[in-house]
Structure formats: structure tokens, C-alpha cells
Amino acid sequence: MSREEIYEKLNDVFRDVFDDDSITVNDATTSADIDGWDSLEHINLISAVEQEFGIHFGMGQIVSMKNVGEMVDIIASKVK
Amino acid sequence: MEITSFAFIIFFASILLLYYIVPKRWQWGILLAGSLFYYWIAGSSLLILYPVLAVTVTWFTTWVMEAAGEEHPRRRTAALIVEIASLIGVLALLKYIRFGETEAGGAAAVALPLGLSFYTFTLVGYAIDVEDGIARRQKNFFKLLLYGMFFPTMISGPIQIYRETGEQLTAPHRFDYDRVTKGLQRMVWGFFKKLVISERAAVLSNTIFDQYDAYPGAYIWFGALMFTIQLYTDFSGCMDICIGAAETLGITLPENFRQPFFSKTIQEYWQRWHITLGVWMRNYVFYPLLRTPLFMKLSKTFRKKFGRKAGKDLTNILAMFILWSAVGLWHGGDFKYVIGSGWLHWFYIVFGMVTLPFFKKVLPKLHIRMEGKGADLFRILRTFFLVNIGNVFFNAKSAGDAVKMLRLGVSEWNPQILLNGSLLTLGLDGPDMAVLAVSVAVLFAVSLLEVLPDRNGKVIVFGNYGPGYSSSAFIYQGF
Numbered sequence: 001m002s003r004e005e006i007y008e009k010l011n012d013v014f015r016d017v018f019d020d021d022s023i024t025v026n027d028a029t030t031s032a033d034i035d036g037w038d039s040l041e042h043i044n045l046i047s048a049v050e051q052e053f054g055i056h057f058g059m060g061q062i063v064s065m066k067n068v069g070e071m072v073d074i075i076a077s078k079v080k
Numbered sequence: 081m082e083i084t085s086f087a088f089i090i091f092f093a094s095i096l097l098l099y100y101i102v103p104k105r106w107q108w109g110i111l112l113a114g115s116l117f118y119y120w121i122a123g124s125s126l127l128i129l130y131p132v133l134a135v136t137v138t139w140f141t142t143w144v145m146e147a148a149g150e151e152h153p154r155r156r157t158a159a160l161i162v163e164i165a166s167l168i169g170v171l172a173l174l175k176y177i178r179f180g181e182t183e184a185g186g187a188a189a190v191a192l193p194l195g196l197s198f199y200t201f202t203l204v205g206y207a208i209d210v211e212d213g214i215a216r217r218q219k220n221f222f223k224l225l226l227y228g229m230f231f232p233t234m235i236s237g238p239i240q241i242y243r244e245t246g247e248q249l250t251a252p253h254r255f256d257y258d259r260v261t262k263g264l265q266r267m268v269w270g271f272f273k274k275l276v277i278s279e280r281a282a283v284l285s286n287t288i289f290d291q292y293d294a295y296p297g298a299y300i301w302f303g304a305l306m307f308t309i310q311l312y313t314d315f316s317g318c319m320d321i322c323i324g325a326a327e328t329l330g331i332t333l334p335e336n337f338r339q340p341f342f343s344k345t346i347q348e349y350w351q352r353w354h355i356t357l358g359v360w361m362r363n364y365v366f367y368p369l370l371r372t373p374l375f376m377k378l379s380k381t382f383r384k385k386f387g388r389k390a391g392k393d394l395t396n397i398l399a400m401f402i403l404w405s406a407v408g409l410w411h412g413g414d415f416k417y418v419i420g421s422g423w424l425h426w427f428y429i430v431f432g433m434v435t436l437p438f439f440k441k442v443l444p445k446l447h448i449r450m451e452g453k454g455a456d457l458f459r460i461l462r463t464f465f466l467v468n469i470g471n472v473f474f475n476a477k478s479a480g481d482a483v484k485m486l487r488l489g490v491s492e493w494n495p496q497i498l499l500n501g502s503l504l505t506l507g508l509d510g511p512d513m514a515v516l517a518v519s520v521a522v523l524f525a526v527s528l529l530e531v532l533p534d535r536n537g538k539v540i541v542f543g544n545y546g547p548g549y550s551s552s553a554f555i556y557q558g559f
Binding site for chain 2: 042043044047058060062063
């Protein structure tokens with residue numbers, strides 16, 4: 001799956017989780033850029049991403065990813 | 081050897097001097113020797129075995145994890161469980177074995193090793209990160225020993241994250257005039273908070289908390305306010321000294337405070353007060369809890385039953401209850417901590433979550449705006465007030481005493497005592513009271529400059545430092 005394809009799916013997940021259709025994420029997007037992305041929502045987001053892509057994040061990856069770009073890196077490494 | 085004592089200053093100056101004159105590859109050796117020496121003196125001799133043993137267990141179990149590699153995931157997990165069980169086990173045994181007995185009540189007090197919960201959390205976090213593959217294992221036992229026992233973090237933290245500070249401790253550091261002076265300034269600022277403000281506020285809060293029966297109405301609220309000031313300047317002052325000391329050695333420790341009293345909500349408060357504890361609890365308690373099969377299943381069931389939003393909220397409320405119980409327990413084995421630093425804050429957050437839709441509906445009808453500077457100021461003052469109530473529990477002799485105090489606080493309308501000179505009978509004379517008032521005003525002004533966007537205040541620090549104040553212990557030292 002290309003990064004573009006991942007982003008396409010990921011945008012849908014973000015819009016769904018944060019209930020905001022105007023969201024478009026990119027490599028540099030962080031929790032500060034999206035209203036309501038706190039530590040609670042982070043886990044909900046992770047679960048939604050896992051379901052969408054059929055992958056599993058390690059706990060270390062969940063706490064250490066700094067922006068959406070790093071999340072996409074991990075997704076890209078797990079989906080073939 | 082308290083870090084506000086002259087003995088500590090001499091110790092620290094010697095370390096600083098040696099650190100920059102020895103060859104760079106010996107620098108971490110100086111830090112390790114200094115840390116062991118400091119612990120031996122300040123942490124009462126043989127108790128040094130506790131952190132040394134904790135590091136030994138951590139070193140051994142992480143070695144097992146690495147040896148097990150990807151082929152034996154079970155062995156890795158088993159090693160991690162051994163690490164967590166032994167370190168948290170010792171912590172629980174030493175701290176909570178006498179749950180509910182207040183300090184005054186227990187004659188046979190267990191001697192607690194210095195920095196117990198701080199080094200425990202630092203080492204447990206490291207082991208989990210090694211297992212997760214986001215921290216590289218420290219192969220050298222003595223380097224890990226330094227990570228676990230680095231002397232500036234032995235009093236009250238900050239709780240470290242290995243991938244942030246681990247390598248810094250043992251890396252060579254060149255003498256950097258700017259960093260050293262900055263660190264020293266930060267230390268002086270910490271001494272100012274602790275010795276000038278906290279010690280004075282403590283006199284007032286102690287008088288009121290010790291004999292609260294005699295101080296109804298506004299006295300109680302004044303006492304609560306003084307304790308909040310005392311606690312903040314004590315803990316954050318200690319952090320300024322510790323983080324500043326590390327800075328002079330070229331080591332950046334994580335921040336523990338970001339002007340917490342400017343928070344608009346309780347959630348925000350906990351992102352700005354004792355930050356490293358909040359981060360630790362989030363990473364190693366809250367997230368793993370939400371990721372357990374039980375909670376994943378609960379979340380699904382709740383969503384089906386109560387709808388998406390309510391289902392999600394319910395799961396979070398439940399998980400937060402466990403989180404806040406852990407935060408409360410961390411503060412001490414007594415209900416006054418579990419309530420004042422745990423459940424009460426959980427209740428604040430849940431109450432806010434539940435009533436928000438109501439306020440969103442009602443307030444516009446009453447023509448009250450929820451946005452803007454006025455609303456923000458209201459939120460800041462409200463949050464500060466709620467925190468003060470929690471602190472009454474924190475500092476009262478027991479949870480029962482705290483409830484009695486809060487009741488007394490609303491039993492009498494006597495705001496005149498704040499202005500008619502009655503406050504001068506609480507143990508501080510006029511000049512000391514003036515020093516306290518001016519110092520708190522300075523602290524407030526500095527904090528305000530720090531939170532206002534795009535402004536850089538130059539801060540002139542002045543302090544009243546003398547041997548009379550050198551024997552003070554820090555509140556969070558016992559945690």
C-alpha cells in the first residue's frame with residue numbers, strides 16, 4: 001500500500017474518531033493540531049486504525065509516535 | 081544532607097569541579113561515585129541496598145529479555161513480570177503495609193529508602209521500554225546504576241524516561257559556560273521558592289491545619305491557600321534545584337511543572353503539575369489498561385448498549401477510576417491521599433464530562449458566554465479552587481479531619497479576618513508576612529510572564545538564605 005493510499009484511509013479514520021469531516025492529516029500533524037486528541041482519544045484512535053488496517057501496534061509504538069508521519073511509517077511497515 | 085543545606089552546596093560544588101577537570105570518559109564515573117556518596121549520606125547508609133538491588137534486578141531481567149530475543153517472547157514477558165513484581169512489590173510492601181495508619185499513629189515506622197517511588201518508576205518504565213523495543217538495553221551495570229541513582233533525581237524525581245535521559249548521563253560533556261550559569265540560576269530560583277516562600281507559607285498553614293477547630297470560616301480557606309502555595313513552591317522549587325544542578329552537568333532532565341495554576345481544567349492541571357508522574361501513569365497504567373482484552377470488550381459492549389459517545393465515555397470513566405486510584409495511592413498509603421489526590425480529581429473530571437452538555441445548552445440561554453477572556457479567567461479560578469480542596473485532604477491529618485475542616489470553612493462568614501490583622505497571629509510577624517506577600521507576588525509575576533505568549537521576562541532573583549533555614553525537608557521527599 002502506498003503512503004497516499006494509507007493517508008486516504010487514515011483521513012477517514014480520523015474524521016470518524018474525532019467526528020469532524022474537515023480533518024485532513026499529513027506527516028507533520030500532531031495531537032496539538034486536532035481538537036479533542038488527548039490521551040483518552042489517542043487509544044480510541046489507535047484501536048480504530050488497527051481495525052481499519054488489520055494490524056497491531058506495540059505499546060512502545062503507541063507511546064513513542066510523535067506525529068502522524070511516524071504513525072504512517074509504522075502502518076507502512078506492517079501492511080504489505 | 082538536605083539539598084538546601086550548606087553541606088549539599090559544598091558537595092555539589094566539588095562534583096561540579098571534578099566533573100569538568102577529569103578526562104571526559106571518566107565524567108560518568110564521577111557522577112556515579114557522587115551519587116553513591118550522596119545516597120550513603122542522605123539516604124542513611126545501609127538503605128542504599130534497596131536501589132542497588134532494584135538496579136541489579138532490572139539489569140538482570142533486561143539481560144534475560146535481550147537474550148530471549150524475538151524467538152522466545154514468553155521468556156521476555158516472564159522477565160518483565162519478575163522485574164515489575166519485585167520492584168513494585170518492594171514499593172508496595174514498604175509504603176502500604178500500614179495502610180490507613182497516619183504518620184502520627186504508627187510508632188514502628190518502616191525506614192523508607194530515599195527516592196523509593198521515583199527510582200522504582202524510573203526503572204520499571206525502563207524495563208517495559210526495553211521489552212517493547214523502544215529503549216536500547218544498557219549493558220553496563222554501572223551505567224544503569226547511575227541511571228537509577230543519579231543524585232539530583234533521588235529526592236523527588238523527576239521520573240525519567242530512558243530514551244530521553246539514559247544516554248545523556250554517560251555521554252561526555254564539554255564545559256559550556258551558558259549552560260552552567262543557566263543551571264546555577266535555576267538552582268537559586270529554586271532556593272528562593274523553597275526557603276523564602278515555602279518555609280514561610282508552611283508556618284501559616286501548619287498553625288491552621290494543626291488546630292483547625294480554633295480557625296473557622298475564612299481561616300480555613302486561607303490555610304488551604306497557604307498550603308497550596310507551600311506545596312507548589314516546595315516541590316517545584318526542589319525541581320528547579322535538581323533540574324538546574326543536572327543542567328550544570330550538561331544533562332537535561334524532564335520538566336515536572338508548567339505553571340499549573342493557570343490551567344483551565346483539571347485535565348489540563350494534571351498535564352502541568354507533576355508532569356512526569358502523569359506521563360508515567362498514562363504510558364504504563366492507563367494505556368495498557370485500555371488495551372487489555374477486558375477493556376476492549378467492555379468498550380465494545382458499552383458502545384452497543386449506550387451509543388458511540390456515551391459508550392466511549394463510560395469506558396474512559398471506568399479506566400480513569402483505576403488510574404486515579406493509582407495516582408492517589410502513589411501519594412501515600414492513606415485514604416486522605418486516595419481521596420484528595422485521586423478520587424476527588426476523578427470526580428471533578430467525570431462531573432465536568434457529564435454536565436458539559438447541560439451547560440452548553442443552558443448558559444447561552446442565560447446570555448453567559450462560554451468563550452472569551454472572562455470565561456477563561458473563571459475556569460482558571462475554578463480549577464485552582466478545586467485543587468485547593470484536594471490539598472486540604474493532602475495536608476489534613478486524616479480524611480475525616482479534612483471533611484471537618486471543609487465544613488468549618490463554610491460554618492462562619494468572617495472575611496474581615498483577612499484584613500484586620502488577625503493573620504498576624506498565625507506565627508509570622510509583620511516583616512516576615514511582608515516578605516511572603518512580596519515573594520508570592522514576584523513568583524506570580526514571573527509565572528504570568530512565562531505563560532503570556534511572545535514575552536520574555538528577565539528575572540532578577542533575590543533570596544533570604546541563612547543557616548536558620550537549612551534543615552528543611554521537602555514534602556515529596558517521603559514519596
